[in-house]
Structures are given as C-alpha cells and as structure tokens.
Amino acid sequence: MLPLLWLLLAAPASPPGMSSPVDPAFLSLAREVEAALRDGNPAVLDARLDGEQFLQRVTRGLPVSSTFLETLSGEVRTQGWPLGRRLLGAGGQGLRVRLLQVRMRGRTPLALLRILSDSGLNYLELELGRDGRGEAVIVDLYPYLEGERLSESMWRVYLLAAAERGQCLTRKLRGPAREWVEQLPRWRRIERLSGADQDREAVEELDRLPPRMRGEKFVQLARLRLLASLDEAEYALGLLAFEKAFPKDPLLDLFALDNPLLRGDSAAMTKALDRLDRRVADPYLHHLRGRVLSGQDDLEGAKRSFQKALEEDPALFEPVVELLSLAIEEADHAGAVRLLEAMERNAGGSLMRVRIQEGPQARAFLESAEYKGWLERQRAHEGRDGGADVAGPAVP
Structure with missing residues (x-):
C-alpha cells in the first residue's frame, strides 16, 4: 500500500455512544475530562479526583504506624495527587x-477513554462517584497498560516508602507484601538500573527476586517493558509466560498488537482485536482490522473496515489516510480528492498540507486535474483568509 507520511488537520469529535441509564452528571464529567485531555491538560484528572476517597483506598490495610499515616494524609491534602x-x-x-x-x-459508573500517543494505544477507565457534597468526581483510575488500578499501585509505593522510613509494621505483613519489604534494597536497585537505561542489568535483578514475587503481575509487566527494548525473542517468551499466568487479562490483547510472534498471523491478530473490541467497543479497532486485511492483500475487505471505522467515529483520520492511500494507488484521483474534501469538512475548513511518499502513483495523482483543482481551492481559501499561498505537497 502507498503510505501517506502525514496529514495535518484538526478534526472535531462526534458524540460518543453511551450506555443507559447513566446519571447526566457522570456523562458531563466524562465529557469534561475528554475535552481537557484533548486540549493537553492532564491536570484535569487531579482536579476532578476525590482525593479523600482515593486516599482511603490507597491506605486501606496499609500496615504502617499512625504517625506515618498522619504524615502521608497531610502531604496528600496539601499537595494533591499528581x-x-x-x-x-x-x-x-x-x-x-x-x-x-x-x-x-452494578451501581458503579465507569467512563472509558481511548488514548492514542506516539507509544501506541491504551485505554483509561475512570471509576466515578460522588463526593461529600454530592458532586460527580473521579474515585479511581485504571490504565489498561498498567494492569491494575492506580490505588493498588500507589498502595505498594507507600508500603515501600514506609518501610524505608522504618514506619512499616512488618509483623502485620504476610505473603508477597512481606517479601516486598524484605526485598526492598533489590527493588530500589532495579529502579536505579532502569532509570539509568541499564535494562539488561535490571532484568537480571528482577530474575533474582523470589519466585512468588516474580509471579506478581506488576513484576511481569515491568520485565516485559524492559525486554521490549532489548530482545524481540525474549519479549515474545515473556508474553507467553504472562499469558499462562493471566490468561484472560485484557492486557494480552493490547500486547498482541506488538507481539513479534503474531506478526503475519492475521487469524491470531483478528481474534485479539475481536476480544478487545468486545470489552471496549472501539471504532479504532476497525481501522486495525483494516490494516490486517491490507497486509493480506484483501484491499476490498480493508476498505470496508476503514469505512466502518469512519461510520462509527468520523473524527478518526487514520482510516481516511489509508483510504486515501488506496485511492491514489488505484488511480482513483476523483475519489482521493473527495476524501481530502471530507477531511476538510471534518476539520471545520482548516487548511491541510499533504506529504506523499514518492512513486509513480503519487506522481500521477499530483499531476492530475483533480488534485490541481483541489490545490487551487486550498490556495484561494488561504488567500481569502489573508494567509500565504498553500505550498504543494512535498515529495521526498
């Protein structure tokens, strides 16, 4: 397929589908968070988090002295949760x-957000509730790639912090928690090695932990993240071990998207996407199915998947990029321009600059009457707005 290197536009989102019945206050809060995060303001998660309820979760059953608990609570109430x-x-x-x-x-409202970044795909589930004044708030957060709620990971952070300060009541600890305190020096060494980009040494230290600790989900996740930067074969073996330990975890389907063992295995990739879709109901996954079909040279099937993604979420631009690439490759210049015009409409008339990879199909499109007409309309639009002429797309 002919890839487009980039498209610059700002497409608005259409209203998401909601389950019913959900209190309008929770819908409003979820949309507020979405808008703020889209505007690059992650502090909205801290501002709308009920710090007291979250603190209760983090400290529940924490075997620490009352002095440490009072100090921790005071720090959190002063500084908040970043x-x-x-x-x-x-x-x-x-x-x-x-x-x-x-x-x-049940009685718990949950909001699910898709997060796309340079590092890939993630989902963030917000557990919602009400504060003491009856206002809708965030109670807890579950990033899928973390594999646990943030209150659970913060519980462990404060357990180790208490142990370092001599405030941990170890006689009350049993099982993995007690082992964590006993292995605190090794864990801190792992953190230092990882922070210094000594990932191989960090993996070796992780492998020296007691067997029960090595079986903990967050330990296996830490190991996988390190292996991902080291060795593809070891990473794949780590994924197999994770799947054996946690066979139904949604993380497996997210990992499948980057699993080197599944590259080229379209059936396994499709099954992973289907399982993930049943959980998150995300139109973006139709785009990923289209990529799988495209890799099988099923271009008609790929087109249908890209179009379905756009039908369910018109704000997505990745499927449009793929469809535009296909249209150029198939010399459907009129169809390619219709896609560009649709992108303009979704972008509210914003100007676009298109960069296309060099090749005969690309050259033919750039020289077509359809493309030249679209480019002239772009230039005229920018001229009316008093801006400079629109540059033609650069072909490297």
Missing part, C-alpha cells in the same frame, strides 16, 4: 483522546 502527569506526561502533548462509553457496572 496522577495526570504520571499517566499522560507533564503537558499531555501529542495525545489523541476519545471518550468511548459511560456505563454502569
């Missing part, structure tokens, strides 16, 4: 966020 920065970066730049659904699980 979770947005931890999850999405300091500025939240380069993220494309989409609210997919707000639904009820």
Whole structure:
C-alpha cells in the first residue's frame, strides 16, 4: 500500500455512544475530562479526583504506624495527587483522546477513554462517584497498560516508602507484601538500573527476586517493558509466560498488537482485536482490522473496515489516510480528492498540507486535474483568509 507520511488537520469529535441509564452528571464529567485531555491538560484528572476517597483506598490495610499515616494524609491534602502527569506526561502533548462509553457496572459508573500517543494505544477507565457534597468526581483510575488500578499501585509505593522510613509494621505483613519489604534494597536497585537505561542489568535483578514475587503481575509487566527494548525473542517468551499466568487479562490483547510472534498471523491478530473490541467497543479497532486485511492483500475487505471505522467515529483520520492511500494507488484521483474534501469538512475548513511518499502513483495523482483543482481551492481559501499561498505537497 502507498503510505501517506502525514496529514495535518484538526478534526472535531462526534458524540460518543453511551450506555443507559447513566446519571447526566457522570456523562458531563466524562465529557469534561475528554475535552481537557484533548486540549493537553492532564491536570484535569487531579482536579476532578476525590482525593479523600482515593486516599482511603490507597491506605486501606496499609500496615504502617499512625504517625506515618498522619504524615502521608497531610502531604496528600496539601499537595494533591499528581496522577495526570504520571499517566499522560507533564503537558499531555501529542495525545489523541476519545471518550468511548459511560456505563454502569452494578451501581458503579465507569467512563472509558481511548488514548492514542506516539507509544501506541491504551485505554483509561475512570471509576466515578460522588463526593461529600454530592458532586460527580473521579474515585479511581485504571490504565489498561498498567494492569491494575492506580490505588493498588500507589498502595505498594507507600508500603515501600514506609518501610524505608522504618514506619512499616512488618509483623502485620504476610505473603508477597512481606517479601516486598524484605526485598526492598533489590527493588530500589532495579529502579536505579532502569532509570539509568541499564535494562539488561535490571532484568537480571528482577530474575533474582523470589519466585512468588516474580509471579506478581506488576513484576511481569515491568520485565516485559524492559525486554521490549532489548530482545524481540525474549519479549515474545515473556508474553507467553504472562499469558499462562493471566490468561484472560485484557492486557494480552493490547500486547498482541506488538507481539513479534503474531506478526503475519492475521487469524491470531483478528481474534485479539475481536476480544478487545468486545470489552471496549472501539471504532479504532476497525481501522486495525483494516490494516490486517491490507497486509493480506484483501484491499476490498480493508476498505470496508476503514469505512466502518469512519461510520462509527468520523473524527478518526487514520482510516481516511489509508483510504486515501488506496485511492491514489488505484488511480482513483476523483475519489482521493473527495476524501481530502471530507477531511476538510471534518476539520471545520482548516487548511491541510499533504506529504506523499514518492512513486509513480503519487506522481500521477499530483499531476492530475483533480488534485490541481483541489490545490487551487486550498490556495484561494488561504488567500481569502489573508494567509500565504498553500505550498504543494512535498515529495521526498
């Protein structure tokens, strides 16, 4: 397929589908978070988090002294929880966020967002509730790629912090928690090695942990992240071990998208996408199915998948890029221009600059009457707005 290197536009999102019945206050909160994250403001997660409820979850059953608990609570109430920065970066730049659904699980409202970034695809589930004044708030957060709620990971962070300060009541600990305290020096060494980009040494230290600790989900995830930067074969073996330990975890289907063992295995990839779609109901996954079909040279099937993605989420631009590439490759210049015009409409009339990979099909499109007419309309539009002429697409 002829790839387009980039398209620059700002497409608005259409309203997401919602389950019913959901209190309008929770729908409003979810949409507020989506809009703020799309604008590059991850601090909205901290601002709308109910810190007291989250603190109760983080400290529940934490075997620490009352002094440490009071100190921790005071620090949190003064400084808040910087979770947005931890999850999405300091500025939240380069993220494309989409609210997919707000639904009820029993009496608990949950909002699910798709997060697309340079590092790939992730989903963020927000557990919603009400604060003491009855206002809708975030109670907890579950990033799919973390494999657990943030309250669970923060519980472990504060357990180790308490142990370092001599505030951990180890006589109350049993099982993995006790082992974590006993292995604290090794874990801190792993963190230092990882922070210094000594990933191989960090993996070796992880493998020296006691067997029960090595079986913990977050340990296996930490190992997988390190292996992903080291060795494809070892990463694939790590994925197999994770699947054996956690056979129905949604992380497996996200990992499948980057699993080197599944590259070229379209049937396995399709099954992974289908399982993930049943959980998240995300139109973007139709785009990924289209990519799989395209890799099989089933171009008609790929087109149908790309079009279905756009039908369900007109704000997606990746399927349009793929369809545009196919139209250029098939010399459907009129169809390619219709796609460009549709992108303009979705972008609210914003100007676009298109860069196309060099090749005979690309050259033919750039020299076509259809493309030249579209480019002239772009130039005229920019001239009316008082801007400079639109440059023609560069062909490297």
